[in-house]
Amino acid sequence: AQKITQTQPGMFVQEKEAVTLDCTYDTSDQSYGLFWYKQPSSGEMIFLIYQGSYDEQNATEGRYSLNFQKARKSANLVISASQLGDSAMYFCAMALLNSGYALNFGKGTSLLVTP
């Protein structure tokens, strides 16, 4: 069974600072994808970044980067230059290539960016 663990229920960061949100995963499959989603108070799920299990380079999308450590089974999200609008819930998720691509989510981390 696959499992996603996010150990930080809540995080604070000051505007313009960088913040790392932790995510570890557990699977015996070799082919999988790792995702981060942002969910603001409006409820929509906003895709941020994707890392494939065979990708050798860490993924980056603008201010978001994914610190992928395959041997440690971790996929931490780094947000650089935090903005007030980054305040939201952040979910790490994994999909297995051999299991219909269904996303399995962690419990999430609530991020609050302060002025």
Add this chain to the structure above:
Amino acid sequence: DTGVSQDPRHKITKRGQNVTFRCDPISEHNRLYWYRQTLGQGPEFLTYFQNEAQLEKSRLLSDRFSAERPKGSFSTLEIQRTEQGDSAMYLCASSVKMGAGGYTFGSGTRLTVV
């Protein structure tokens, strides 16, 4: 393409009533997923379809829940004999591939059982 549409956005029902939600995926997406999200938690997988075939169901999907995707287009999720514990946001997503931007989520249907 207007993305994934879910209807209704909100539903309040009395305990014991049946409710049905609809999801219209992106037309070229052959995979469709239903999730349930309770307050402060991550979305929990319920079931998924590839075209019209329901290929996987979570243990969370009790026999009061049924989902269909006739003709591989829109999907419906029905909950019979609703219970207060069914109160949650029900999210639908569709995809055609795994990868960056491969999944599109709807805005969800918020169910309140009173």
